[in-house]
Amino acid sequence: MPAPIHNLSLENSIANQYVAELRSVDIQQDPMRFRQNLQRLGEVMAYEISKTMAYQAKTVETPLGEAEVALPIEQPVLATILRAGLPMHQGLLHIFDRADNAFVSAYRRHHKDGSFEINLEYVSCPELEDRTLIIADPMLATGASMAMTIEALSVYGQARDIHVVVAIAAADGIEHIQRMHPRVHIWTGAIDDELTAKSYIVPGLGDAGDLAYGSKIQD
Numbered sequence: 001m002p003a004p005i006h007n008l009s010l011e012n013s014i015a016n017q018y019v020a021e022l023r024s025v026d027i028q029q030d031p032m033r034f035r036q037n038l039q040r041l042g043e044v045m046a047y048e049i050s051k052t053m054a055y056q057a058k059t060v061e062t063p064l065g066e067a068e069v070a071l072p073i074e075q076p077v078l079a080t081i082l083r084a085g086l087p088m089h090q091g092l093l094h095i096f097d098r099a100d101n102a103f104v105s106a107y108r109r110h111h112k113d114g115s116f117e118i119n120l121e122y123v124s125c126p127e128l129e130d131r132t133l134i135i136a137d138p139m140l141a142t143g144a145s146m147a148m149t150i151e152a153l154s155v156y157g158q159a160r161d162i163h164v165v166v167a168i169a170a171a172d173g174i175e176h177i178q179r180m181h182p183r184v185h186i187w188t189g190a191i192d193d194e195l196t197a198k199s200y201i202v203p204g205l206g207d208a209g210d211l212a213y214g215s216k217i218q219d
């Protein structure tokens with residue numbers, strides 16, 4: 001049995017407004033708002049994931065006495081995939097403000113026939129053994145970039161829990177991750193059914209990296 005999918009669109013919450021604005025062809029003309037909506041979604045997801053973590057009772061001294069509070073036992077490792085993952089990563093880091101961080105560069109290298117392969121070139125990662133790992137990337141299309149990232153990070157130790165956080169997941173991408181990495185929890189703002197011939201999510205939102213940071217020369 002693969003780990004459960006957490007689809008935020010199944011419940012009414014403000015997260016649905018952030019996803020709607022990310023998708024909107026008009027609102028996404030404002031790159032600052034696009035990045036901010038990704039960041040806000042990262043913050044919401046971090047809050048949801050924080051409910052699944054382990055806590056321990058601690059005593060906090062106030063100016064007037066002592067308060068009993070349940071505090072997280074550990075800080076997670078927050079990982080992201082350049083470029084498009086950066087704003088969601090920042091949102092996660094706002095909430096898990098003492099987290100360690102990992103960065104991976106992965107991008108699609110396109111061939112003339114329309115096919116592409118994922119190029120994974122740069123990895124920077126702390127020790128992962130027995131830790132909670134949260135990997136953010138707004139788009140889970142075929143799932144190839146995320147699956148390669150999980151494999152690349154596994155070299156740094158076996159994380160106890162792995163959470164993948166995305167704004168929009170394609171059904172194909174979810175299937176790929178569940179097949180390759182069944183232990184991984186997927187948190188998504190929405191699930192879309194289709195991919196184009198070039199593996200863009202439909203209706204999706206377009207190219208998240210370009211919308212956040214501008215177009216790039218295709219490799």
Ligand SMILES: O=P(O)(O)OC[C@H]1O[C@H](OP(=O)(O)OP(=O)(O)O)[C@H](O)[C@@H]1O
Pocket residue numbers: 081082083084085106107108118137138139140141142143144145146173199207208209210
């Ligand atoms: O599930 P997949 O089929 O692998 O596609 C998803 C990947 O595509 C996008 O990155 P992209 O390669 O466009 O790089 P960018 O962030 O530099 O735009 C996105 O941010 C994911 O990393």
Ligand SMILES: O=c1cc[nH]c(=O)[nH]1
Pocket residue numbers: 084139141199200201202204205206207208209
């Ligand atoms: O729909 C998609 C698929 C991959 N990358 C994106 O930015 N959007």
Ligand SMILES: [Mg+2]
Pocket residue numbers: 084207208209210
């Ligand atoms: Mg892109």
